Amino acid sequence: MTAPFARLLQHPVARWVLGAILVTLPLWLTNQYVVHLLIMAGLFTMLAISLNLLLGYTGQLSLGHAAFFGIGAYTSALLDVHLGVSFWLGLPAAAVTAGLAGLLVGRLSFKLRGAYFVLVTISFAEVVRLVSLNWMELTQGPLGLPGIKPPRIHVASLLDISFNGKAVYYWLVLVMAALAYLVASRIVRSRLGRAFVALRENETLAESVGIDAFRMLVLATVVAAVIAGMAGSIYAHYVSFVGPEVFMFSYTITMVIMVIAGGKGTLLGPVVGALLFTAIPELLREAQQFQMSIYGVVLILLVLFMPRGIVPTLRARRTFAPAGGGR
Numbered sequence: 001m002t003a004p005f006a007r008l009l010q011h012p013v014a015r016w017v018l019g020a021i022l023v024t025l026p027l028w029l030t031n032q033y034v035v036h037l038l039i040m041a042g043l044f045t046m047l048a049i050s051l052n053l054l055l056g057y058t059g060q061l062s063l064g065h066a067a068f069f070g071i072g073a074y075t076s077a078l079l080d081v082h083l084g085v086s087f088w089l090g091l092p093a094a095a096v097t098a099g100l101a102g103l104l105v106g107r108l109s110f111k112l113r114g115a116y117f118v119l120v121t122i123s124f125a126e127v128v129r130l131v132s133l134n135w136m137e138l139t140q141g142p143l144g145l146p147g148i149k150p151p152r153i154h155v156a157s158l159l160d161i162s163f164n165g166k167a168v169y170y171w172l173v174l175v176m177a178a179l180a181y182l183v184a185s186r187i188v189r190s191r192l193g194r195a196f197v198a199l200r201e202n203e204t205l206a207e208s209v210g211i212d213a214f215r216m217l218v219l220a221t222v223v224a225a226v227i228a229g230m231a232g233s234i235y236a237h238y239v240s241f242v243g244p245e246v247f248m249f250s251y252t253i254t255m256v257i258m259v260i261a262g263g264k265g266t267l268l269g270p271v272v273g274a275l276l277f278t279a280i281p282e283l284l285r286e287a288q289q290f291q292m293s294i295y296g297v298v299l300i301l302l303v304l305f306m307p308r309g310i311v312p313t314l315r316a317r318r319t320f321a322p323a324g325g326g327r
Contacts, residue, residue, distance in 0.1 A: 022174060026167035035166045039238065041278040042173035043231050046180045047251075048258040048270030050227035053184060055256070056264035057193065058220045059200035063252055064105075064121030067128045068098045068225040070246040072232025074132060077145045077242040087151035091233045098229020099222050101128075106218035122249075129247035144243030148236050169238055176234060180227050185267055187223065196220055200265075261302050263309025272310050 026035055047069060054060045075097040076090035085093070101124075109120035132139045139145065151163040151172065163169050187193050195216050198206035207213050236242045254277065262273025284294050306313040 023171075026170045032166050035170055037278060037282060039166065039170050039173050041275050042170075042177040043235055043238075044255070044258060044278055045177045045271050045274040046231040046234075047228055047255050048262070048274045049177075049180045049184050050224040050231070051255045052259045052264060052266075052270045053187070053196070053220050053224045053227075055259055056266070056269070057188060057196040057200060058217055060117050060217060060220070061256075062121045062221075062224070063118050063249075063256075064123070064125030065224070065228060065255055066247050066249065066251040067105075067121070067125035068101060068228035069232040069235070069251065070125075070128060070132070070242075071101050072098045072229030073236040073242045073246050074139065074145075074232075075229070076233035077148050077236045078138065080148050080237070081145050087149075087233070087237050088153075090237075091230060094229045094233035095226045098232070099226040101229075102222040102225025103218065105225075106221035110214050110217045110221075125247055125249070125252070129244055132247065133244045139244075142244060144241055146241045148240045148242065150237055150240070163237075173234060173238075176230065180230075181267065181271065183223075183227070188267060192216070192219070197265075257299065261299070261306075261309060263311035263313075266309070266311045269309050269311040276310070 025038070029035060047065070050068075051062060051065050054062050054065075072094035075094040076087065079085035079090045079093055080087070105120060105124050109117040133141055135141070150169075153161040161168065163172060188196075195206070195211050198209075198211055199213055199216060203213055232246065235246075258273030258277050259270050260273070261277065262271065263269025280295060280298060284290075302310070308316075
């Protein structure tokens with residue numbers, strides 16, 4: 001059944017129908033908790049897409065990716081709480097700050113290869129977490145930063161939209177997740193993306209044909225950090241609170257699971273992984289006693305039966321599916 005369904009999604013009409021469903025979803029979905037889950041899935045989609053640029057296309061595992069998310073969240077929150085800067089200025093500021101952090105991490109770690117990048121990213125995330133926890137005058141430490149105002153669009157007496165409701169925020173996240181997907185798509189399908197893949201497959205050979213490995217890997221880290229920082233900024237204004245827990249290691253592990261389970265090195269894989277692994281914990285909420293055990297079993301089954309990820313496996317089945325009646 002997967003092959004016909006996959007072929008159906010390739011049809012332009014099916015894509016338009018799917019797009020219409022996504023855009024109008026808050027208008028007919030009455031359960032606000034489900035809308036909240038979709039908002040969180042959209043934010044995790046941005047994070048998974050950003051991590052996939054590193055893990056999937058350059059082959060570099062970042063275990064401190066939550067640091068860029070947290071830096072973006074704190075940047076936007078601090079500007080709002082202390083200076084009264086709006087979200088629309090805080091969002092690009094968060095992107096720039098996270099990008100600079102990515103530049104620092106990349107330049108420090110890619111002088112060396114392999115496990116050094118992993119160690120630097122973990123260490124950097126822990127350093128930033130400790131700063132947010134102990135710099136009481138700026139971040140209020142474990143108390144966090146409450147009272148972050150939601151985004152607002154105000155144009156004199158012509159337009160006044162406040163993002164207080166979940167429906168409006170859903171559309172914002174949908175647009176930003178789609179933008180992150182389009183940016184990643186343009187990068188992957190460009191010469192830059194082909195350079196990333198060449199470095200993943202054989203760095204020595206890639207350098208022999210003129211690819212600057214250090215520069216390319218640093219650039220990938222910066223782009224990934226920018227997207228993660230923007231997700232952090234949106235998250236801060238959505239929940240109206242930011243604390244040191246945004247740097248938790250479990251967030252990074254969740255992102256890695258989403259990328260690998262969905263299909264690393266594919267554009268659609270992180271999206272599928274983000275949607276799936278945002279939904280699974282909620283579906284297992286009723287079985288709290290066995291929640292983590294079932295979650296682990298699901299991961300093991302995915303690794304055993306879909307070792308390349310969900311999207312690559314479905315694509316392979318579609319490619320080799322019989323064209324006639326043997327479906």
